Amino acid sequence: MRKDKILLGHGSGGRLMHNLIKDLLLKKLDNLVLKELSDSAVINYKERLCFTTDSYVVNPLKFPGGDIGKLSVCGSINDLVMLGAKPEFLSLALIIEEGFEYRALENIIDSISLTARKNGVNFVTGDIKVVEKGACDKIFINTSGIGRIIKNKKLSVKNIAPQDKIIITGNIAQHGFAVLTKRKELDLGFNIKSDCAALTGLIIPVLKKTNAIKFMRDPTRGGIATTLNEIAEAARLGIIIEEKAIPISQKVRAASELLGIDPLYVANEGSALLVVSSKVAKKVVALLRRHPLGRNAKIIGEVVREPKGQVILNTVLGTQRIVDMLTNEPLPRIC
């Protein structure tokens, strides 16, 4: 890949973005916290804090199950929760295109406000920029967040070991398909609803009840395929996934067949991948299922010693295939 232009794939969460981060950002902005390449940073003050940032450029601004406002709160909340932090404070930075409807902005702020209140986070600082018509597409939102780490035990890929189980907390690929079908105005004869949700209520209680969770990440851009690859690479272990175990709604299955898009690569915004020790995996699933967001939680695979850094899928047909990271962007601006 020639390095002269930024491609859409550089923002896909997949291989190209990884290279951009490694080749440019890590090289130039190197420090120990950043090197962890997590979606959030853990900062050692007297209390351990977690710090995260995310920009939201989703198109369209509204989709079944959410809008850019809800997404921009849930997304940053989830990045904190994935590091075992209770989200507390958020910032809100708006970049708005001149001529954007005031009423539409109001609806977005309503959605932000509602989602924040529901999930016990406060917006404590913010910024507004307005750019000329044509200089941005309607509205972009950045939220950064601070949370308080609730456990001393550090969630880290270093804790992952062979035989650990992989849990997904909900049906996959709902968000990406919701945005895609809305954007393209595809008439599938049914609506797919995004899973867009804040995971605080699902995850934090389970984290408090057990020490079994070793690592968590929410499979957003690039889908579970990309996130599992990140985990396998970072842990220098393999991951085997059972296709038949992966929870997937009838609608997403139908849409993925109709459109020829592999749901393993499609974004989620309200599900998490958990790596847990095998002994208590079933107990963790049972705990997760008590919560409405976790009622489809399932063990979908396990960690193996070899092949290091790779993800293998046992298909429903009984074959095996290597599942690589997303390399090209099939669907930009899904978050």
Place this chain on the structure above:
Amino acid sequence: MRKDKILLGHGSGGRLMHNLIKDLLLKKLDNLVLKELSDSAVINYKERLCFTTDSYVVNPLKFPGGDIGKLSVCGSINDLVMLGAKPEFLSLALIIEEGFEYRALENIIDSISLTARKNGVNFVTGDIKVVEKGACDKIFINTSGIGRIIKNKKLSVKNIAPQDKIIITGNIAQHGFAVLTKRKELDLGFNIKSDCAALTGLIIPVLKKTNAIKFMRDPTRGGIATTLNEIAEAARLGIIIEEKAIPISQKVRAASELLGIDPLYVANEGSALLVVSSKVAKKVVALLRRHPLGRNAKIIGEVVREPKGQVILNTVLGTQRIVDMLTNEPLPRIC
């Protein structure tokens, strides 16, 4: 003003933006920390932290004295410093237009890296989004920051009292004119250099040496006129400024006359307004002048009991005029 479209003025830092914040954001996202309407939030953990966010959409990306990279580090550093915090951790969120030159991105990251290292801050988390060609203008950068409050004494408009002195730490309006003349490719026969700089080294030592500083703010969008109005309104006191005392370079003076733009409304990116008790104001100026960024520091006015909430300028002609907030945006995307 009809509330149906977002106007460029809604991002100007002036009256329209204030209304948008008051009418929409404060109403919907209300909490005690946000209500302070500072550029950063103070958070009471065991240690007091300061949290800030800012997006940078400057056009052009490079200007005499800086670029969007340097600006995006200095701007968020300064927001923290203004609350008496030592900046420590930053996040970096990039929104990049498809097709943007990789080399240009590299130059921006170099500039970010250099500025961060010079000023002792670390980037600990980040995000990249790439949008289709035409969906944003080249690159937008958000940096959020966390700093540690270095004093127990709270900097607050509540501390401001009549007779307090107003200090500006450097020549005004350099940044806005630098960006304007570069963007319009105006040939003034000379270059105006932005004052773009991180104020950590100038301000933090002075803050440690004296308790005289009651309040600080950096007069970015909307210039010193807008910031002084914010201070006067929040403190419910008046401010009188002496035009002849305001430090202004020959070049900025010439440009403002040629272009008919009042420098009081033009953005600064490396100067701060300080409100200090009158007894020690001269001492504070002397301390500031020891630092290269403070060598033009001057007392430019004082706080008075009446007229409450207003800023009065004693002109060089011996007349008085009311200086209002910026209401219209003469120059969008200066930061």
